[in-house]
Amino acid sequence: MTKHFRPLGYTAAAVAALALASSLSAQAPTDTMMNEQVKSYDWVRPQADYVRKTVMIPMRDGTKLFTVIIYRKGTQDGPILLSRTPYNADKMSSRNRSQKIEEILPVADAEFVNDGYIRVYQDVRGLDGSEGDYVMNRPLRGPLNKTKVDHATDAYDTIDWLVKNVKESNGKVGITGSSYLGFTSLMALIDPHPALKAAVPQSPMVDGWMGDDWFHNGAFRMFGFDYDLGQTVKKGGGDVPRGGGDDYTAYLEGGSAMDYAKAYGLLDLPVVRKVLEHPSYDAWWQGQAVDKLLGARKLTVPTMLVVGQWDQEDSYGAPAVYQALKAGGNDNVSLVIGPWRHSQVNYEARELGPLKWEGDTGLQFRTQYMKPFFDCHLKTNAPACDTPPVLTYATGENKWEVSQAWPAGAYTPLYLGANSSLSWTKGASGSDSYVSDPAKPVPMLPRPVHMKGDEWKTWLVQDQRFADGRTDVLSYQTGVLDKPVHIKGAPKVDLRAATSGQDSDYVVKLIDVYPQENTADPKMAGYQLGIGIEIFRGRYVGGFDKPQALEPGKVYDFKWALPNVDHVFLPGHKIMVQVQSSLFPLYDRNPQSWVPSIMDAKPKDYVKATETVHFGGDQASAVWLPVAQD
Template identity: 85%
Template sequence: MKHPLIAASLVLALTTTAAIHAAAPTDTMINEQVESYDWVLPQADFVRREVMVPMRDGTKLYTVIVFRKGAKDGPILLSRTPYDAQRATTRNRSQKIEEILPVMDKEFVDDGYIRVYQDVRGLGKSEGDYVMNRPLRGPLNKTSVDHATDAYDTIDWLVKNVPESNGKVGITGSSYLGFTSLMALIDPHPALKAAVPQSPMVDGWMGDDWFHNGAFRTFGFDYDLEQTVKSGGGAVPKGTGDEYTAYLKAGSAMAYAKAYGLLKLPIVRKMLEHPSYDAWWQGQAVDKLLAKRKLTVPTMLLVGQWDQEDSYGAPAVYKALEPQDTNNDMVSLVIGPWRHSQVNYEARALGPLKWEGDTGLQFRTRYMKPFLDCHLKTHAPKCDTPPVLTYATGTNRWEVSQKWPAGDYTPLYLGANSSLSFSKPGAGSESYVSDPAKPVPMLPRPIHMSGDEWRTWLVQDQRFVDGRPDVMSYTTGVLDKPVHIKGAPKVELHAATTGQDSDYVVKLIDVYPEENSADPVMGGYELALGIEIFRGRYVHGFSTSAPLEPGKTYAFKWDLPNVDHVFLPGHRIMVQVQSSLFPLYDRNPQTWVPSIMEAMPKDYVKATETVHYGGDAASAVWLPVAKD
């Protein structure tokens, strides 16, 4: 006897077949193209809506709303993206909601959240003009709209037109989406109740995508082309060879842009026209914009410890907003053991480094979702958000702190014979020759600033340059007790050059024991915890540049990225000093030119760089040492 379900299926199949045969035969020469196909079938476990949401100026923005069938009274979690909302909501053409959405969304839609992705104006299927990092309306934007107004208008429409929602909205996203999340906090809609900006683009000159402390980041050319060409610009057509060679052959940033036709792009021209931290850059700095306003939306800021693109933004916003947070419950900071945006993917490892489980999933389930739940759910649980949450690499554990930085700054001094010590040495100096014709590479060659090579370059073993004559390495003895740092190490480099300008790059490194049978790959590994550059012409201030006086000793001061790390007993601490990091940063010609962007071949000359230590010119890296 057949099972009833099998019998029913057989009857349905026979009925359908009979219906097909009973219909008139299909004309052989009928046009076989059809207007559309709805890939979301009746058996799908989700609802997916595509709508065009009107903005106050009449522009309509393409918006996709996705939620599990049966959802009601659900919080809305919004992301505003330049990277195609349609693609973000069709990861696979599946009938399961967790398969069509990004990995990070599963925990939310499984608990009744309504997920919304929207194309920013001018990109994807949205109407309007696209402006990279569109400034806030005001001196740099004479129109009536910006990302703040677009977020406001979008939220207003959503809470009025999504009946399955409870009328409460959170906003999140990484990188550019982190930037749009922050912009939503400027004059926010009353329904916006929480924000989780991840690795946000905040200040493109000071330390995010375009410049770091005045040094231009060349990889931005590829991003510019990809983002601002309607038909899809792709990467700069320089071939697949060594990017070190390609950039060196081209010369300056201007010469490179001319060689590959990039001056057709308005964003490239803008970058080249503003090499210093002028009003154009300062007027777009989101941390400065937010500091002028009262924070009314609880905000959890997030950054990866090895974020290769936007290491500056989240800590800068935290620093700007923390003075307002008198009860220590409105703004929090999270630093995870991640590359850029890795929090939204599996995060069990970074390059050769391995963690205790999937740290991205741990963060999303233990901290991010509870934070959003307590602010967005109708029957909300009590909020218990850590003021500061960091992952201590070295010991591999999550830690909660009440403030940041969470350590006391202690100088680690450079000294004679490549020494590094917590004791101040006698006065002295050491020199090296910096040659722009042979810049220090950022990675072992050949270099390709893309894919996994780009994602993990900050954890590259630094032994590949240790020993170069133009890289000075200072090292402590073997540690007999742990050194735990929690904050942004501060560089104080007393140096002089025979040129009229110079770049200085400092790396803080954890040197592993030479032998490590448990993990041979890490034997002797020189793990960079922070790498940062400073362009010497800005020693007196970032808004205007000035030549350096040859032979004069200057105190160059800047910060390394924020870190929570434990140098373990048996390890050593190293500091490397060099004057180029190529091709990530354009070369400093080391002669005086008004704009390094436009330096000519004759301008690039060798210079002798002298690093001073001890006495009144005691070079050091100040470590935020925690008392465990």
């Protein structure tokens, strides 16, 4: 037996020091005054359990896009899961500088890379590591884009390169992502590459005027200027520098959208000028509406559309695309509505504000539905597909449900009535009035209002008792329910109203009123939970591309939809509808006098107006609920 002897007098520490000295002596000698900055450091070490590559993929016009490719070591015959992002692909794929693949990638990627998927993130052209010019939500080639490239061609060229150069793949690609990444996922479906076999666009930006990020039914979201500044400025970007106080006060003092933009130097941003130049639903907006673009084509890629029931940013897009595709006879599209805020599907989703679910609903969806959907379309030896046509989470009863179509309920009117009542039957004619004062708009949240962080993420489930009882808010409610009312679809507003002004906004809130005594969850006692909240700008009553002054005193029929929901109003609860004329500072104030563009309204244009809501008889206001027959 061989024995190893340590020299006398040498401790373990001394031996280690000798080894270190020997290692350092092999390096180049150092000078105390040499430049101690080094060019780079590869933080992915040999002991990492994954491979992480960065490449510049050439597009058809020669522009190269920065792309990160990640997979677990030993992966072979792996499907590719692609996301195209404006939010820095390098950072998105290096959440932690770890040597474990689950630690560097977003939480939602773990189930995929642990099952042999190859994860790919790419910067869209013009941002972060990619070459080229950046255009916000770059339109499809055509009247609004005279170049030969767009997100559809960039996705095609990227997929073409990946399947030819990533030898560990099986040549099949899926695409996914939320919000802007949902938009780029949808654009990849237009004239798609043959290797694109499945798509899961989540909370996609689809129509910025009708109901996603910039406008809702004509009412402008001024806080979008923060996004514009952060997204399109190379140096000095970020939020508009209005300070960290009450956003209600800051926007009120800022005045109209144009005056606010001028005060903070935002007119230097091309994207801001574009939005201000197009206050109505003109050809510029319509030509970018992705639901219209996809609805005019045959869908060749199986697609699962995903949205949160309380998505505070992009509630409109996914259901709009679903309806457009189904109207075009496409059967390879499904819809998912989860109990989530914007993009919460990709995070832990056990709760939203005060609401608690049965387990982590985000994880449940990803493992039980999303991954099986990709597996059956992307794996080499694919399992059979069993994708639900429509998957929704019934809040109130807190369980997943499968439906064959959407909406899944029969529309039934719930009528506004006398004495602040709501009824399934039409009552006698009458009306209620309130004074809307643009100098004192109804806040979206109890003040002080902060449009960032958790307040913004959960504002749609805010207790509405802070607004109930205001003199400029009308509240109508049913009696105590003796049986559940289950709604599955987008409630529809039919509001018969008149104004003393020449323009007006109307906000309708559908609310679940909890019992005044609730020992099972005391903090929810009496809670007024918003189930659907949406605005309509009155000047568009004759068409979203045809703004018109309202005739004072004339009763108009204002019609619009609330967000899509699956919700159960439980026995012992009440249903409430609130009506008001502002939701500030989420939406800009309507001056209530006639101005050609509200964007450019001046202080003198903002006037008080009396708003009259009619009910019963021939002028019966109602909210039509898609009631399911359980």
